[in-house]
């Protein structure tokens with residue numbers, strides 16, 4: 001991502017810092033008007049009287065209920081008008097489950113307004129025309145993203161300057177650029193277009209694609225059905241009731257994400273974004289020093305980790321990094337998640353679904369996934385502030401990838417809340433740092 005060049009919007013007190021597209025969330029014991037976005041506590045659902053199936057938040061190892069790490073107001077009114085969105089990240093508290101698949105999980109909650117479908121249809125009609133024109137989705141553009149995401153209060157930077165309007169929106173691009181992930185369907189979409197069965201807690205796939213855009217190739221459609229051979233027939237397990245608070249594992253203390261601002265970094269030592277030019281330069285000149293320096297310094301893994309540490313270190317209080325369809329900051333290249341995502345990230349491309357590499361496709365609708373938010377180790381400090389600290393959570397980052405279409409749970413009607421599991425990529429501490 002290219003840096004914004006209007007960095008003087010911060011009031012100009014430090015012109016050497018460059019603003020990035022990453023929105024940083026900071027934690028506080030003071031809600032300061034924030035009502036949704038926070039670390040810790042018990043989850044609050046879009047419809048408080050209707051929890052999702054507890055199956056979504058059970059540890060896949062020990063089967064106990066997970067505890068909440070993050071609850072985020074993730075509304076993106078420009079991109080998904082009329083979509084009330086929340087991201088939840090859960091973790092198992094048992095030590096024996098750590099480092100195991102399914103001990104940290106992510107859920108996306110969604111409630112669409114009756115107007116949303118009409119807005120999306122209008123938007124797509126516009127985009128279907130080859131006219132270069134900025135899509136006009138009314139009213140969202142005058143919201144600061146910080147406000148849109150983290151709720152209540154006016155979005156300002158630390159210096160009190162207003163945060164720019166939503167940078168993910170189309171203000172600087174054509175309509176195509178503004179919505180590169182426009183919902184797609186395929187000529188064979190009718191495969192999935194059966195009448196929806198009753199509400200399902202963990203549907204394997206495919207809500208009907210409501211909006212025919214003839215842009216998917218047949219081979220993609222075929223791939224899709226090959227990858228999901230059983231999906232349309234698979235029975236859906238009944239929802240599991242969410243246990244009463246008293247029956248849940250004890251929650252972490254609440255830390256409100258009441259402060260958000262765009263990341264400011266010093267561009268001089270390491271130009272952003274992570275260009276990863278150091279990787280694969282074994283024959284070429286080292287970017288920042290002589291050959292010997294490089295040999296001493298360069299473990300590829302350490303290099304990625306060092307970049308993580310340096311970048312986070314520039315704003316050490318950051319607890320979450322948010323950029324819908326942006327790039328996660330990898331903690332390691334060598335682990336499973338790193339191997340999956342590094343190619344995308346290295347090429348400077350968006351981390352998304354690209355064949356076998358990249359984020360796995362949405363298990364519900366089959367669309368690609370994009371990066372949305374990640375947790376930094378500071379989150380652990382905030383959540384474990386009352387614990388003795390030697391034996392706490394030991395991840396380096398949790399990366400959340402979400403459906404690029406923001407699809408709805410199968411069988412959930414307009415105006416109702418649905419919940420879907422999203423992709424949580426965990427990069428664990430330590431094992432990934434050593435060579």
Ligand SMILES: [Zn+2]
Pocket residue numbers: 059060061062063064092093094097103
């Ligand atoms: Zn567990």
Ligand SMILES: [Zn+2]
Pocket residue numbers: 362363364365366367403404405406407408
């Ligand atoms: Zn989806």
